Every structure is written in structure tokens, then in C-alpha cells.
Amino acid sequence: MIFALVVVPVLGLFFAVHRYLWCRLVRDTTTPGSRPRRTGTAAAYVLPLTALAALLAGRAGAPFPLQQALAWPGYLWLALVLYLTLALLAGEAVRAVWLRAVAGREPRRRTPSTAVTIPAPTPSPDPPHAPSPSPSSAPTLLPPHTPALPPLAAPPRRLFIARAVAAGASLAATAAVGYGTATTLRGPTVKRVTIPLVKLPRAAHGFRIAVVSDIHLGPILGRAHTRRIVETINRTDPDLVAIVGDLVDGSVADLAPAAEPLRELRSRHGAYFVSGNHEYYSGAAQWVDHVRELGIHPLENARTELPGFDLAGINDLAGATEHAGPDYDLALGGRDPARAVVLMAHQPVTIHDTVRHGVDLQLSGHTHGGQMWPFTYVAAATNPTVAGLERYGDTQLYVTRGAGAWGPPVRLGAPPDITVVELASVRA
Known part of the structure; x- marks a missing residue:
């Protein structure tokens, strides 16, 4: 029942948006029966079905090559739908102003004066063989010399405006998605942040942790x-690598080759991993075993x-569905409270529990920084910190924007990053 209450409205909105796109991009810009109209209408059916297939293929157990074939067109179309819709909604205002301006320049249609019935002259007795009255002498509803009405010129202009708005919206949306895709495929940039910890001893001053999250290996x-991520991390020469969840979107059987370069990570004190919510959609236990093999x-x-400090990690909140959720007592119980503790936790929403357990620093991901504007506002509204460093009581929280992308491989307004966190001792 809950599934139906959620899915039915979402699907309704999904197809309503596509109906709107068809109206503005196809119906309003083409003539009935034309080849562009037929082609656009066919695309209006095929593209949303491809997007749905891309979303559902993995969960339906489709062969991985089929998932890959569907993913690129399906997910890129989802991104285009977002920006096409936003651009066309902005274009509605342009359309209204333009049409008003055009209407103001069109010659007004002249209205004839009140019709007057002009009776024909009273006929006198016709002489024998008199000619028949001419047609002009018949009764009429219009006064003499009434000019013809001008033809309407609005439809061609409306068609031009519709095509101009559609072309502008398509160009803007394609440019946005193209830029966002290039940003994702270039790989993450390196950010550096220094975080002082009161309990950190002088000997550990300058300890560097390469924090990476949300790699999202998949189709x-x-x-x-x-490989890009591993090479970027290794160039920073870190003391430790922290992989803070959402490594994969798929099974070990399908994605083990994609994860293989992680074996080449280099750091003085090793690499550590905690689960994210997407691991629990992909077989978390198998992935935990596999990263250990790597x-x-x-x-x-x-x-x-x-x-100089303790490093702890908790399972993601999604693990509760498998009776393997976060357990602070298990992760932090029995530790020396005089030592600083850094906690790896995928979702920043756990920060309030983290504060209650006296943690000095929490490292998180999950938000992607919003990934694609305007979802940056949604991420900010649903997370205590969407990206960067903030303090909650005596605990500091650092959230990375992540190194990959979920769904559409598009990052717009939230570029991917790997963060080198340098721990600082206040005694240094």
C-alpha cells in the first residue's frame, strides 16, 4: 500500500512532465501529420520508457551488458528532462511577453459599421419586354463600398515564437547536461582542509587522511x-585513506573488475571502508568481503x-533493514576517552548521535553536495551539513561532495572532490 501511494504519484508526475515536453517541443513546433511530428511523438514514448528501464534494470536482475546499454541514454535523458523542463518553464514568461508584443504590433481587425438593410427601389410596372433588374439592385446587409477584412497573421508568428522558445530551451538544457557530464568524467579535484583536534597529541600533528565517498561504480x-580516483589519491601521499560508503551500485559479480584498481591505493597506515546505503542495495556482506580481499x-x-588517535566506523543507517545498522556502543565502547577519535559514518544525519558519544570528528559523504542544481537546495534542506566543515557542540563534521555520481553522470553546481583532511594538534 505504501509502495503504491509513493509510486503512483511519482509515475503520474513523470508522465505529466513528458506530456508537457511533448506539447512544447513537438506539438507546438510542428504541423500535424508531418515527419517531425511523427518522429517527435515516437521519441516522446521511447525516451521515458528507456529512462524507466535504466532505473529498474539492475533491480530486475538484467544482464550487466544490458544495464550498460540502457544506462547512458536513460540516465542522460533524465538529466535532460530536468533542465528542459526548467528552461521551458522560464520560457513560458518569454512566450507570454513576446506574444503580447506581437499582438500589439498587428493591425487591428476593422469592424464594419452597423449593417443597414437598403431596400430596393419600388418597382414600377414593367413595360413589355423590360430587362430584368441587375443583381446590384437586390437587398444587401452591407453598406456600399465595404472593404474586405484582412487575413489573420497570428498563427505563423505563434509558430515562430514556439520554435524559438523550444530551440533556446533545448540548447540551454543540452549545454548544462554536457558541461555536467564532462565535470563528472574528468574525475574529482583535490580539496585540502586543516581540522584542529583538542585531544590530538603533538606527535600526530599533520596526520593526513584522504577522504573519498560516493564513488558509485556501476553501469x-x-x-x-x-583508476582516476586511485591515481588522484596516491598523488596526495596520504597517511590514511578513508572510503566513506557508497562505493558501488551493483553486485560483486558485475563490478569486481571495476573495483580492482582499489588494490593499488597507497598510504602509510592503510585504507579503511564503511558501508553506505547503496551497499545495502547491492549485497553489503559480499562487498565487505571483497574490499577486504582488495x-x-x-x-x-x-x-x-x-x-595519536582512534579511528572508528559505523554501518550505514540502511543496514538496519538487515539487522546491521549503526552501533555506537560496539564501535566506541571501552575506548580511552583521553584519546581523540575520528568516526567514519556515511550519512551526516547521524551527527547528533555522534555528539552524544563524545566523538571529536565525523567524516561523511552521502549528499553529493546536491549533485545537480537545483537539488543542491533539497540536499541542504534534508542534511545538517551538505558539504564542508561545521561544528556541532564539541564535535566537528566534515562532509565531502563525493567522487562519483548516482543516476545521471552529471554534476552541476556541485563538482566531485577528494578531500585531504590534515589533523592539527592545538599543542603543536
């Missing part, structure tokens, strides 16, 4: 994406001691 982002240490509600 679109594969082995080349992983030489990465999973922290499943666990803690390890490092020089």
Missing part, C-alpha cells in the same frame, strides 16, 4: 573512473588504534 562509472580494512561498527 556508467567503471574501471577507468576507479587490501582495504572494513570497519563494521568497529574501531582501530592509530598513532
